[in-house]
Amino acid sequence: MYRYDEFDARIVSERVAQFRGQVERRLAGTLLEDEFKPLRLQNGVYLQLHAYMLRVAIPYGQLSGRQLRQLAVVARDYDRGYGHFTTRQNIQFNWVALKDIPDVLAKLAEVEMHAIQTSGNCIRNVTSDHFAGATKDELMDPRPWCEIIRQWSTFHPEFAFLPRKFKIAVTAAEHDRAAIRVHDIGLHIRKRGDVVGFEVHVGGGQGRTPHLATLVNEFVPEAELLDYLEAIMRVYNRFGRRDNKYKARIKILVSELGEGEFRRLVEEEYAAQRPQEKIDLPQAEIDRIHAYFAPPALAEKPATSDAFEALKAEDPEFARWARVNLHPHKTDGYASVTVSLKPVGGLAGDATDAQMMTVAHLAETYAYDDIRVSHAQNLVLPHVALDDLPDVYRELKAAGLHTANESLITDMIVCPGLDYCNLANARSIPVGQAVQQVFADPDYQEDIGRLHINISGCINACGHHHIGHIGILGVDKKGEEFYQITFGGRADEKAAIGSIAGPGLKADDVPSALKRVVDTYRDLRSDKSELFIETLARLGHDPFKEALYAAD
The missing domain is CATH 3.90.480.20 (Sulfite Reductase Hemoprotein; domain 2)
Incomplete structure (x- = not known):
């Protein structure tokens, strides 16, 4: 994994000292909350429903044992004994006192960690395939390019105050485990002969107006990647909406301009870059960063044990x-x-x-x-x-960590919802727990097979409900919580946005309704190898809508 050099260490240390002074002024009352907000967001600090929340960056989702131990120390000594891992491969601490956050950041700096780029209108933590460097189905390890993008984007003066937050994901496997098509920029590593390059997708995202990304360029050679990304970011910075935060994401810009015009603007910006503006990314530097991610020297083992x-x-x-x-x-x-x-x-x-x-x-x-x-x-x-x-x-x-449910129906993505988040308008956690109980039997789960349920407590879609095979969105109707169900979403190489099934359900009705849907799938699948998402595609949504709203 990448190790800090002297410049990384100094930057992070100086940022901690700077933020310590800002927190002291906030606690003394010389900084008002509105003045403090942009400062804390640059350091990963949110004001949630009950307390401040600290989001710590885990670049491309990789940790060492030493780093995870330090996160455990933070959870034990400064929080309530736990941390929450997120869909951007980060970790959140929900109960750290504001006065303690500088000390927490200092402890994180000791193990080469920080909270920069985890909030605010900047390029956020770059994410990747969690099996990167280990899986059989990848062309190459994508993590070095995640690190190169991280170094390029951190503190980039043009991209510190974008119209809205910006998310980049990188994969190198044919089976997409990084959800690149629902990112602002999704990169898929390809090869043409001996040349490494990138398939560039732009304008994906979820939230109140979900979009799948547009394929903007089929192959950008690796030496040109940062220049090409810079062209995309400059087009976004110039033309992105700043008058309405709900229309400020790059997905709206791509949609309003149209794919062809957006592509033309990017190519025009890219062609206009003068030689002195080009980013010098020599092969020696690419090789240097790749060397940090050399595979471990695995002991030779027989194929079976x-x-x-x-x-x-x-x-x-x-x-x-x-x-x-x-x-x-x-x-x-x-x-x-x-x-x-x-x-x-x-x-x-x-x-x-x-x-x-x-x-x-x-x-x-x-x-x-x-x-x-x-x-x-x-x-x-x-x-x-x-x-x-x-x-x-x-x-x-x-340790209670042996649950056998990876990618099965109880392995749900669930946002914190109204139990923690001041943006949410419905609870997510209790609904997820109730759904889990209906499908708790391990034999039942295995018989159902791979089925992704994602739950969000509001339209911001932190639970990725749009791309769940079954999505659940909490909505508020005159002070009462209802849950809207979607079918057909997926985050992989066949990415799709789920379709709304119909009227929302009351929380108590969701578990039994989903059981009817799942049992309908089991009755209708062609055989046990046909997954829910495949049966749905073959038969259409009507049988499942009928099951969803049928009386018990």
Whole structure:
């Protein structure tokens, strides 16, 4: 993983000292909240429903054991004993006192972490595939390019005050696990002969006006990437709406201009760059950053493991976990392990300080000190030998982290909703927990197969409801909470925005209604290999709408 150089360390240290002074003035009353707001947002501090919230950046979702241990210390000593992992591969602390936030940032700086670019109208934390560098299906590791983009965008003077927040995702696998088509810019690494380049998608996003990104350029060579991104950002900065925050995202600009005109403006801006304006990205620098992400020196292992197979044969619970939570590794004798943060009845994405310590220990002991955060709010140990999986499982089980539901129906993305967020108008967490209970039986979940339910507590779509196979959106109707259901969303290479099924349901009616939908799918699928999203595409939405609104 990337390591700070002297300039990174100094910048982060100076930012902590600067913010400490700003907090002291706020607490003394010499800075009013309206004056303090733009300053705190530049340091990842939000004012939520009950308290300030600190969002910490985890670039492209990668952590070392040392970093996760420090996050556990923050949770234990400054919060209420837990942290919340987010869909941007970050972590949030919901109960840190404002007076303590400078101390927290100083502790994070000790382990090369910060909260810059996690809020405000800037280029946010760059995200990627949580199996990057380990999966068989990638062309190359996308993380070095995430890091290059991070270095280019951090403190870029033109992009510190954009019309709205801006999100970039990078993938290099044919199966898109980074949801690039619902990002402001989504990059897919390609090759033409020996030349590495990028397929560039622009204008995706969710919220009140969801859009899928437009393919703006099929191939931008790697040496030209930053110049091309700069052209896109300049077009957005020049023409993006600043008179209406609801129309300020680049997706609105692409939609209002039209794909052809937006593409023409980008190409015109790109062509107008003078030689002295070009970004010098020499191959030596590309190679230097790639070297930080060299794969670990994995010990040679046989393709199969007697210990792994023996425990599967004798322990059905372990066998289920192995079927569901393991992902094939590109090296024989290894697997990538999803550590589910979605126990039935739990809080999606939450991990206690003790659980974080456990995962840090497992990473250091068995996984080459590498931890990832997935955009589905889980953790991943990307490099674990098959021989070590029995020991890893036992420690996860002891910590309550052994739930076998990765990508199954209880592995839901759920935003904090009205329990925490001052923007929400409905609760998300209790609805998600009630839905989980209906589908709690592990055999039932496995029979259903891969099915993504995403829940948002408001139209801002932090729970990514638009791209859930089944989406749930909380809405307020005259002071009462209702939940609008969508069908057919997906975030992968076949990305789609879900369609609204009909009138909203009361919270108590959602679990049973979804059970009717799911059981209808089980009756109608062609065979057990046909996923819900595939049956939906084959038959259309009508049978599922009928089931949704049928009487119990």
